[in-house]
Amino acid sequence: MDVRQIVESLVLSAVRRKRGGWGMEVELPVSVEIPRQESHGDFSTNAAMQVARHLHRKPREIAAELVAALREEDREGRIASLEVAGPGFINIFLSEDVWRETLARALAAGPRFGSSRVGAGQAVHLEFVSANPTGPLHVGHGRGAAVGDALARILEFTGHRVVREYYVNDVGNQMDNLGRSLLARYREACGRPSILPEDGYRGEYMVELAEAVRAEVGDRYADAADESALPFFRREAGDRILRGIREDLAAFRVSYDRWFPEQELHASGEVTAALAKLRDRGQVYESEGATYFRSAELGDEKDRVLVRGDGRTTYFAADIGYHSRKVAEGYSRMIDIWGADHHGYVSRLRAALKGLGEDDGRLTVLLIQFVTLIRDGKAVQMSTRSGEFTTLREVLDEVGVDAARFFYLLRSYHTHLDFDLTLAKTQSRNNPVYYIQYVHARISSIFREAEGRGETLGEHPPLSILTLPEETRLMKAVARFPDVVSECVKTLEPHRIPFYLLEVADLFHAFYHQHRFLGETPERTQARLALALAVRTVVATGLSLIGVTAPERM
RNA sequence: GCGCCUGUAGCUCAGGUGGAUAGAGCAGCUGCCUUCUAAGCAGCGGGCCCGAGGUUCGAGUCCUCGCAGGCGCGCCA
Numbered sequence: 001m002d003v004r005q006i007v008e009s010l011v012l013s014a015v016r017r018k019r020g021g022w023g024m025e026v027e028l029p030v031s032v033e034i035p036r037q038e039s040h041g042d043f044s045t046n047a048a049m050q051v052a053r054h055l056h057r058k059p060r061e062i063a064a065e066l067v068a069a070l071r072e073e074d075r076e077g078r079i080a081s082l083e084v085a086g087p088g089f090i091n092i093f094l095s096e097d098v099w100r101e102t103l104a105r106a107l108a109a110g111p112r113f114g115s116s117r118v119g120a121g122q123a124v125h126l127e128f129v130s131a132n133p134t135g136p137l138h139v140g141h142g143r144g145a146a147v148g149d150a151l152a153r154i155l156e157f158t159g160h161r162v163v164r165e166y167y168v169n170d171v172g173n174q175m176d177n178l179g180r181s182l183l184a185r186y187r188e189a190c191g192r193p194s195i196l197p198e199d200g201y202r203g204e205y206m207v208e209l210a211e212a213v214r215a216e217v218g219d220r221y222a223d224a225a226d227e228s229a230l231p232f233f234r235r236e237a238g239d240r241i242l243r244g245i246r247e248d249l250a251a252f253r254v255s256y257d258r259w260f261p262e263q264e265l266h267a268s269g270e271v272t273a274a275l276a277k278l279r280d281r282g283q284v285y286e287s288e289g290a291t292y293f294r295s296a297e298l299g300d301e302k303d304r305v306l307v308r309g310d311g312r313t314t315y316f317a318a319d320i321g322y323h324s325r326k327v328a329e330g331y332s333r334m335i336d337i338w339g340a341d342h343h344g345y346v347s348r349l350r351a352a353l354k355g356l357g358e359d360d361g362r363l364t365v366l367l368i369q370f371v372t373l374i375r376d377g378k379a380v381q382m383s384t385r386s387g388e389f390t391t392l393r394e395v396l397d398e399v400g401v402d403a404a405r406f407f408y409l410l411r412s413y414h415t416h417l418d419f420d421l422t423l424a425k426t427q428s429r430n431n432p433v434y435y436i437q438y439v440h441a442r443i444s445s446i447f448r449e450a451e452g453r454g455e456t457l458g459e460h461p462p463l464s465i466l467t468l469p470e471e472t473r474l475m476k477a478v479a480r481f482p483d484v485v486s487e488c489v490k491t492l493e494p495h496r497i498p499f500y501l502l503e504v505a506d507l508f509h510a511f512y513h514q515h516r517f518l519g520e521t522p523e524r525t526q527a528r529l530a531l532a533l534a535v536r537t538v539v540a541t542g543l544s545l546i547g548v549t550a551p552e553r554m
Numbered sequence: 555g556c557g558c559c560u561g562u563a564g565c566u567c568a569g570g571u572g573g574a575u576a577g578a579g580c581a582g583c584u585g586c587c588u589u590c591u592a593a594g595c596a597g598c599g600g601g602c603c604c605g606a607g608g609u610u611c612g613a614g615u616c617c618u619c620g621c622a623g624g625c626g627c628g629c630c631a
Contacts, residue, residue, distance in 0.1 A: 029571075031570095031571060033570085033571095033573080035573090035574075036569095036573095036574080036575085036576080036577085037574075037575075040574070044573090044574090046572090046573060049573085049611080049612090052611095053610095053611085059611080085574075086573080086574050086612095087573080087574080087611060087612070088611090089573075089574070132631060134631090169631060171631095172630085172631065173630065173631080174630075174631060288629090289629090290629055291629095292629095301556080301557075301627070302627090304629095305628085305629045306629095307629085308629040309629060310629080312629085314628095314629065314630085314631090315630070315631045316631095318631095319631095339625090340558080340559065340624080340625055340626080341625055341626060342625095342626080342631095343557080343558045343559075343625070343626060344557070344558080344625090344626045344627055345626090346558085347557090367558075367559070367625095369559060369560080369624080369625080370624070370625075374566090377565090410566095410567080410568095411566085411567065411568090412567085412568080414559060414560075415559075415560055415561095415567080416559085416560070416623090416624065416625095417566095418565095418566060418567090420566075420580090423566095423579095423580075426593090427593055430579080430580065430593095431593075432579070434593045435579095435593075435594090437593085438591080438593050438594075441591070441593085442590080442591060442594085443590095445590065445591055446590050446591095447590095448590090449590050449591095450590080453590095487570060490570070490571095491570065493570090495568085496568095496570090499568060499569095499578085502568095502578075502579085503578090506578090509594060509595065510594095510595070510596085512590080512591095512594075512595085513586095513594070513595045513596080514595085514596095516589080516590065517590060518590050519589085519590080532590095553591085554591075554593060
């Protein structure tokens with residue numbers, strides 16, 4: 001059990017023990033926090049203040065009673081000392097043994113340290129990126145990919161069954177437009193006069209695609225009529241671009257369990273079925289030739305069109321079909337990761353789930369804010385209209401996968417991200433990803449050296465001699481890892497992992513300079529090696545949760 | 555106009571369910587390599603937490619109203 005959980009349950013039992021005597025019938029939530037200041041204990045609780053407020057008594061009086069109760073509850077002797085402080089905090093100082101025991105548990109658990117079963121029995125559907133196959137992924141998509149993939153890893157680490165899915169919008173106007181754009185570029189490549197559609201895709205990648213197509217089929221379609229050539233070019237454009245997207249994501253170490261084509265929803269009749277269900281439930285009406293969904297009654301700003309005047313369904317209609325399929329597949333939770341520009345769509349989709357009679361509480365939509373690339377202190381300009389944007393691939397080629405993933409996850413996705421390419425490329429302390437990886441490489445180096453000296457880590461290292469404040473601080477940092485992981489699961493915020501790793505790295509590098517691991521007394525060397533191994537474990541595991549490698553050498 | 559996100563050190567950002575003296579990196583300055591990796595360490599400055607009210611024993615955190623930036627508000631996807 002996580003140290004924090006131990007303390008929480010101690011405080012909870014103490015409160016319960018006293019409740020009767022206080023004549024308190026309700027159960028108050030207790031909260032335990034790690035104080036900012038070390039001198040305020042390993043943990044502190046404001047339980048006494050909460051109770052005091054409820055009973056209209058003096059907080060410090062209650063605190064004194066709780067302290068006594070805590071002492072009685074602590075049968076294992078985990079608490080070293082307790083104090084009442086400030087307005088009524090109870091500061092809890094744990095016995096050093098607690099950290100050593102946790103260290104031993106970390107060593108025993110190895111790569112499983114920090115994992116849990118909290119998600120056992122839960123199936124989570126995670127949809128992320130899902131960029132339209134009309135062009136290569138750009139840096140914004142990269143952020144969604146990094147966040148989605150990290151969340152998937154974290155959820156799996158905590159016992160959830162995760163299905164990662166990419167929804168491919170391979171239907172509609174845009175694919176038509178894409179096909180026309182490619183055809184135009186192809187004719188150009190064949191030396192024929194051609195004009196790009198008014199709202200066509202103008203990016204340079206379309207020119208390259210056209211050349212690739214021509215390399216395969218020659219001039220066969222150079223003089224073909226639009227109608228006969230278009231199906232081929234539509235398919236060709238979509239397929240090739242999607243293939244590029246898959247390759248980019250694979251290069252970014254992002255994999256999916258399923259690439260779900262929108263076409264399949266239409267072919268299977270699921271879109272029609274979902275609309276029929278809405279209709280049966282009285283959620284649909286006709287107006288001016290179109291079919292509307294009464295979403296305004298369900299929390300949306302206004303009613304939305306499902307079927308256009310010309311009989312074609314909207315993107316929204318397909319998405320209703322898609323999400324009712326997810327519901328039917330029985331996930332306990334659905335997480336959609338979207339770009340911030342889609343936020344207006346959230347209430348619409350929720351309305352749809354409600355309209356279908358489903359609980360929209362199972363759906364969580366994470367909105368990822370925008371990314372600005374910074375090079376040499378200046379923003380890199382991007383314009384989607386002209387098709388000129390920096391691709392994910394370009395960033396990967398420039399800074400590498402590890403740095404890219406790390407930088408994407410170093411900020412909460414609630415906030416705009418300034419991605420500093422210059423910094424991501426530098427190989428020094430300035431670059432936090434190397435700073436962390438260096439811990440792993442250093443510790444690996446220590447073990448290589450130890451092996452050379454014939455000093456291997458034994459079965460039962462004498463952890464009890466780890467008594468220095470610096471050693472304790474490191475042990476506490478290791479012990480906090482499971483808590484960080486569960487916090488990520490609760491908040492669905494993976495940026496907590498890199499921040500934690502930075503703290504661990506800080507502590508380790510400082511320790512490394514102040515103390516030695518090898519060449520101490522045999523007992524001390526054993527204990528220090530054990531500590532090093534545990535640090536390496538949490539660093540390796542933490543990095544793996546965000547998809548960053550942990551090198552043995554640098 | 556309405557909605558969502560954001561506003562914390564010169565810059566980029568952390569600051570679970572409200573807690574005690576608000577943190578880190580960058581940038582600037584000063585030291586430290588005969589040692590298990592200097593991709594490292596130690597130190598020095600730096601703050602009206604956008605503003606105004608409110609709730610509370612206690613507010614960077616919650617509420618209201620402003621201000622500023624970003625993004626949306628299609629029978630596009």
